[in-house]
Amino acid sequence: MTKEQNEAAGASPTLDDRCILASRCKAAGDPARCNAMCSAHAQMHSATGRHTLANVPQDYRLVTAVSSPARESQPKVYRNIDGYIETFDRQFDEGEAPIKSLYLVSATPGTGKTSTACAVLNEYIAHHYAGCVRRGLTPAKRPGYFLDVTAWQADYNEFNRPRVPDEIAEPAAKRYYTAMQHAKEAEFAVMDDIGVRDYSDQFRADLHAVINHRVVNRKPSVYTSNEPIARLPEIFGEDRLADRISDLCVELAFEGESKRGKSRK
Ligand SMILES: Nc1ncnc2c1ncn2[C@@H]1O[C@H](COP(=O)(O)OP(=O)(O)O)[C@@H](O)[C@H]1O
Numbered sequence: 001m002t003k004e005q006n007e008a009a010g011a012s013p014t015l016d017d018r019c020i021l022a023s024r025c026k027a028a029g030d031p032a033r034c035n036a037m038c039s040a041h042a043q044m045h046s047a048t049g050r051h052t053l054a055n056v057p058q059d060y061r062l063v064t065a066v067s068s069p070a071r072e073s074q075p076k077v078y079r080n081i082d083g084y085i086e087t088f089d090r091q092f093d094e095g096e097a098p099i100k101s102l103y104l105v106s107a108t109p110g111t112g113k114t115s116t117a118c119a120v121l122n123e124y125i126a127h128h129y130a131g132c133v134r135r136g137l138t139p140a141k142r143p144g145y146f147l148d149v150t151a152w153q154a155d156y157n158e159f160n161r162p163r164v165p166d167e168i169a170e171p172a173a174k175r176y177y178t179a180m181q182h183a184k185e186a187e188f189a190v191m192d193d194i195g196v197r198d199y200s201d202q203f204r205a206d207l208h209a210v211i212n213h214r215v216v217n218r219k220p221s222v223y224t225s226n227e228p229i230a231r232l233p234e235i236f237g238e239d240r241l242a243d244r245i246s247d248l249c250v251e252l253a254f255e256g257e258s259k260r261g262k263s264r265k
Pocket residue numbers: 069070071072073074106108109110111112113114115116224259260261262263264
């Protein structure tokens with residue numbers, strides 16, 4: 001039975017429209033295999049699945065390089081993104097050059113930076129899983145992680161205010177340090193929205209610790225920002241963090257006006 005016949009017959013729909021492995025999967029859309037029994041789907045999307053643990057924001061959960069809303073309006077960027085994704089095989093070859101980092105920038109918000117960062121993250125997780133399975137390797141428990149730097153900073157501020165009650169401070173501190181650890185350890189990470197002016201010295205030191213750890217261990221990251229790398233030293237009031245960010249990193253500028261609200265699903 002085809003996917004369409006299957007659905008016309010009232011059977012439960014296949015999972016290919018809610019699985020980041022779909023474009024790499026021979027069984028995608030096959031009612032006999034692409035269903036709730038699929039273990040690869042569970043490895044991605046169950047409560048402890050690799051994609052679930054990556055913390056991708058709900059709005060961009062299933063975006064891929066092909067389905068990304070920004071693809072059409074940012075053709076130059078997406079030529080680079082397509083080439084970049086082809087370097088993901090290097091993760092399986094010790095002798096290869098390391099996978100680079102990306103810095104996605106536009107002065108205007110709503111040009112598709114976060115969507116694109118999530119698309120690249122989803123591609124990495126799918127590529128990592130499929131590549132490990134093909135080689136008989138065990139995929140990492142959390143191959144990728146999305147760090148919303150603004151939300152992370154808000155957690156920091158929440159437990160560093162004077163006289164904040166323990167029952168508020170403790171969960172915020174726990175969220176903060178857990179996110180910090182995941183962002184350090186994941187093979188691939190997104191750091192969304194960096195380069196805001198109001199980082200305290202301590203928060204900036206923690207951000208530096210995460211980025212430094214990743215750079216030293218050759219773990220690629222995708223940064224998004226409203227500020228070009230060249231302006232970061234001035235914004236941070238120091239050079240070290242910007243130096244780390246620019247290490248083995250390709251800066252891609254997003255053009256045009258804000259598309260926010262145009263294709264929200
Ligand atoms: N080029 C585009 N065409 C259509 N919609 C877009 C485009 N870029 C972004 N969007 C939509 O605009 C909203 C904001 O996109 P987002 O990726 O968060 O932008 P940014 O991170 O650059 O601020 C999202 O709902 C996204 O789907």
